[in-house]
Amino acid sequence: MRIAVLGANGQLGSDLLTVFAGHEVGRFTRTDFDVTDYVRARRSILTLRPQILINTTAYHRVDDCEDQPETAYSVNVLAVLNLVRIANEIGARFVHFSTDYVFDGQSKEPYTEASPPRPLSVYGNSKLAGEYIVRSMAKQYVLIRTCGLYGVAGSRGKGGNFVETMLAKARQGESIRVITDQIVTPTYTAELANQVAVMLVAGVSGLFHVTNEGACSWHEFAQAIFDIAGIKADLSETTSDLYKTPAIRPKYSVLENARLKHLGLNRMGHWREALTAYLEKKKSRG
Secondary structure (H helix, E strand, O other): OEEEEEOOOOHHHHHHHHHOOOOEEEEEOOOOOOOOOHHHHHHHHHOOOOOEEEEOOOOOOHHHHHHOHHHHHHHHHHHHHHHHHHHHHHOOEEEEEEEHHHOOOOOOOOEOOOOOOOOOOHHHHHHHHHHHHHHHHOOOEEEEEEOOEEOOOOEOOOOEOHHHHHHHHHHOOOEEEEEOOOEEOOEEHHHHHHHHHHHHHHOOOEEEEOOOEOOEEHHHHHHHHHHHHOOOOEEEEEOOOOOOOOOOOOOEOOEOOHHHHHOOOOOOOEHHHHHHHHHHHHHHOO
16 A cells, blocks of 8 residues: 655654555655645655555644744645645545644533534634545545644654653653643554554544543643653642633543444553553663
8 A cells, every 4th residue: 555644754653654664655754845835745745646645744833823823724724725635636545633622622521523613722723724624625534633642753843742841851850830720631643543554444534533542631641651650750730820821722622532433443542551651662762
């Protein structure tokens, strides 16, 4: 199977390369082309003519999106339109990733694929607009909403990931304050990549929620990181009201893998088990 992975050097892209190592895979990064440049993107992708085009690129610096909406919409919407056009032209299945930030966080129970979106930020709005492009124009697509990603490769656009940031602060003896009033499901990119492979083999299409199971606050996640890693940390609680950011975050971002479960395809483990696997993998790599 010929597969093109865009954003191949990111944390999700890197894990997708591992999962699809037995296939003919085109690895594309920003140095190959800018996804907002339709001509260069088309020329590069057509050299492979993939059967599956996987897009992990996004402008996901959530607070910067508030000050740079043109960049957010250029990468998260217009570039998606470019890629959908290319995928349609070559008859490729288009795989695209979206976010829990398309919801307003007012729910008291996990969001399913049928839940109505209502984004609170420029980032969330731009990602939802990208979803609409995919759902209305792509001839063959798998659209995946996920939450709180972390992976061994780190998130290059954000300078690491939450797990590594917490560990670094603890090792440096810093006082760490983490919010308690945002409930999420942190998701390990290695498990997400494996789940994507299961979905593609099964030939599914449409919108799916794909996260690890369970839910926690960011503070609970941080405490679990230190507990599992066996590191003492000066960790305390804070709230979103005290930790002001330009972009409003949803207070409750838990996604239910409803369609995967309905189809008997859910392979996502509990977030604590996934975190343990991540830390063990990092440790084995030194």
